Amino acid sequence: MNYQEIASTLKFYKNESEIVIPNEIFEDLKDNMKKGSHIPVAYSYYYVVNWLYRHCKYGNIDIDINKIKEILGYNKGTRTVNYIFDKDGLLDTMGYTETSKDFPLSWELDDLNNLEFNMLSEANKEDQAEHTKNMSRKYSIKRPIKAFNRYDDEVEDGTFHERDNTHLIPFEVFMYCMSNEKIGCTGFYLYSYIKMKNQHFQGKYTCPMDGLAEHIGIPSSTMKPFLSALRKHNLIEGIHNMDYFCFGADKNSRKANSYIANEIDLFSDEEVEFEKLRFISLKEHREIQEAKQKELDGERIHIDLEDLPF
Helix, strand or coil: CCCHHHHHHHHHCCCCCEEEEEECCHHHHHCCCCCCEEEEEEEEHHHHHHHHHCCCCCCEEEECCHHHHHHHHCCCCCCCCCCHCCCCHHHHHHEEEEEECCCCEEECCCCCCCCEEEEEECCCHHHHHHHHHCCCCCCCCCEEEEHCCCCCCCCCCCCCCCCEEEEECCCCHHHHCCCCCCCHHHHHHHHHHHHHHHHCCCCCECHHHHHHHHHHHCHHHHHHHHHHHHCCCCCEEEEEECEEEECCCCHHCCCCCEECCCHHHHCCCCCCCCCCCECCCCHEEEHHHHHHHHHHHHHHCCCHHHHCCC
């Protein structure tokens, strides 16, 4: 699906942009999933069901697991990822979602500015019939548990109520990523992780590429093309903290790249060239180091006459 098709299918409005996700989801998915390539799918699915629930889309639009899979870039008949979404599947057993037949029809803020939902189960029979008339008896939705109860089952401390230790990814970013087949779930997951890390490191996250792959639970060879795609479309800015790379150089002298997750107004639909780190031979590296050492030695030897004590 392209951007407009996704927006139309979900009846997206500008005031429905915000959704926040708990930061611990990255570690939780990595610890609970054996197949690294499916981690981004689980993250993207949890993100979108949060949005669907928060903005009361169930019962107001025609949406089911097959359409969600198509939005995520999968054929609706693909079954290899169903274990993530199924009742009592991965996200259910992790305590991130629960399968339910009840869903919110609308939302409001109470006198204390707390979010409250008006649920299907609370509606009169006529309204219930109107919102479920096109649904099969087997229809169910996912309730995002972490949005309600995060640390204490008895306290509303979830991301719908408290934003501590969360990251906010505008829904426009999600739609942009899903509409670009070179970015998709994996690129969205990678962007979201870097955006989360930017919050902790004053807007710039410095990490070796292999370390970044390890942190997100995806093989480096799988991650690199998506990191490149994010940079080509200016979702991510990469900063080289050294002038060049040499395989034979002392590893202690190497400096990791820094990454900045850009806001959506800087994204580019067309691919743009970005500066790549220059690779040089060991011979060139040694020549550069020798030249630098000679320059340094010259600075030490040079003394202005006016500085002499006689």
